[in-house]
Amino acid sequence: MSRRFDAIIIGAGQAGPPLAGRLTEAGMTVALIERKLFGGTCVNTGCTPTKTLVASAYAAHLARRAADYGVTIGGRVGVDMKVVKARMDAVSGRSRQNVESWLKGMDKCTVFKGHARFCSPREIIVGDEVLISERIFLNVGGRAAVPDLPGIDRVKFFTNSSILELDTLPPHLVIVGGSYIGLEFAQIYRRFGSEVTIVEKGPRLIGREDREISEAIREILENEGIKIRLDAECISFTPKGSQIGVGVECSTDEPEVLGSHVLLAVGRGPNTDDLDLDKAGLETDKRGYISVDDQLRTNVPGIWALGDCNGRGAFTHTSYNDFEIVAANLLDNDPRRVSDRTMAYALYIDPPLGRVGMSEAEARKSGKRVLVGTRPMSRVSRAIEKGETQGLMKVLVDADSKAILGAAILGTGGDEAIHGIIDIIHAKAPYTAIQRAMPIHPTVSELIPTVLGELKPLA
The missing domain is CATH 3.50.50.60 (FAD/NAD(P)-binding domain)
Known part of the structure; x- marks a missing residue:
């Protein structure tokens, strides 16, 4: 038929x-x-x-x-x-x-x-x-994605979909993958009360982000008691009774992490x-x-x-x-x-990361004369008043065209504040257009003109 x-x-x-x-x-x-x-x-x-x-x-x-x-x-x-x-x-x-x-x-x-x-x-x-x-x-x-890692067929594991069926608290959740999905689940379950270890193959978390953003996020997670193992080149899995041994082969610390549950967060x-x-x-x-x-x-x-x-x-x-x-x-x-369209996205750990446009590495490769402005969230009134001062703001600008090339806001309200920059980029307006606006106090967004007023050549 x-x-x-x-x-x-x-x-x-x-x-x-x-x-x-x-x-x-x-x-x-x-x-x-x-x-x-x-x-x-x-x-x-x-x-x-x-x-x-x-x-x-x-x-x-x-x-x-x-x-x-x-x-x-x-x-x-x-x-x-x-x-x-x-x-x-x-x-x-x-x-x-x-x-x-x-x-x-x-x-x-x-x-x-x-x-x-x-x-x-x-x-x-x-x-x-x-x-x-x-x-x-x-x-x-x-x-x-479920990569063919050694021993993966011998153990039970979660993906970002199947872990949503869990209605009990894992005593020790080992998360393989230090990128966006893995980091969100790491903080979620740590705050619920689980012991959490992140195992990442690369030298740092979320490797596509600028180094200071990556390091700030690592500090945020470690301050909450999340253990992070980087440079895990040879990841493997071994059943250990009721637990799972995750081989990491890192250059530092123990060669194996013993966990009750494993979440694979290594892409899609x-x-x-x-x-x-x-x-x-x-x-x-x-x-x-x-x-x-x-x-x-x-x-x-x-x-x-x-x-x-x-x-x-x-x-x-x-x-x-x-x-x-x-x-x-x-x-x-x-x-x-x-x-x-200009790519924009957010990482929903707490505090969140709002991102748009180029990273610093991409800006350097562009051949443009790049200006950069930064400000720690510890110097943002809204963050101080809320008692949430972790993170930083960062904006990259083309010195010649005055176009905003990219920005990152890691901090309270960062996923919302980034939209002012997204709109300016989409409108193809110069960064100076933001400086003529009158922002509301106290907000995170009101500091964007301040950051743009303190631009310096990228070292």
């Missing part, structure tokens, strides 16, 4: 549902296929559940610090992991249900539950039906290996990401790839921006491109 539609969307992540909305509003019939959970990574295993955990962990941390603010709490601060998980599941579940209800109630949209595969460049099989369309949009997302890969892309003639890179051009068109006319599966961004906001780019080009005669 076959059915014809004006468009087929595979995947109900952050790009698929809003695209279905725009296409149906334009009068098109749309088939949307989802094989598992509506809302994709963000709603089910990413932003929504993890930031809910971050909030619970922050509440526990603040309760323990209550005396610092003159607040008395009787007795020991405890964490009920079953209640924590129930709250997370409820928040995530509501978001998932909202997406599903929206799609199923959308006029001209037919929702299919099942695993989609290509039969040809214009045909998709799902269940016992063949769907046909001249326009096919892939929003199939990604999943945690695209969900493209079981779509029969070859039957459509679609090209991928060596990691399986679908190759796309600047308007997210694949090498096959009439097929687009959006979100994590195209390798052009790994965030909810890049996926949603992919939808906006495709809709603008297809429906609005508005020629938007991926290359027009």
